Amino acid sequence: MKLLLAAAMALTTLAPALPAAAGPLPARVGQCTTTTIKAIETRLDGVADSGDAVEYASGGYGVSYDQVPALHSARKGDTVKLCLAALPKDCPKGDDRGKTYRATDMRTHKSWELPDAEHMCGGA
16 A cells, blocks of 8 residues: 555656646636647748737737737747736627737746737727
8 A cells, every 4th residue: 555655656746747727718807817828929920020929728819010028938838827908998899809918927927918919809
């Protein structure tokens, strides 16, 4: 019995940490979830200096026309705390673009705040 317990404890301490499960996207301002970074890209696929974009395992997305320094030290697979920071107002029915999310990388402790689309609701 002691041998089984010792073996189980050894496996537990040697097992790699599992990545954080991707929770649903926050729905209310101030609400947060934990997810991971699925991809870090340029705003325009393969076009340098077109801005930055990040995709989260939870299905969330952030994009900027600018370079986002805090995002440049993040890596695919990093666990992030993702919070809904702002909701757009007076949007046309069915146009839900323009939610702003604040993400904090739990490895680097750096944060960024990005909208989920290049244009706000009702825009281009």
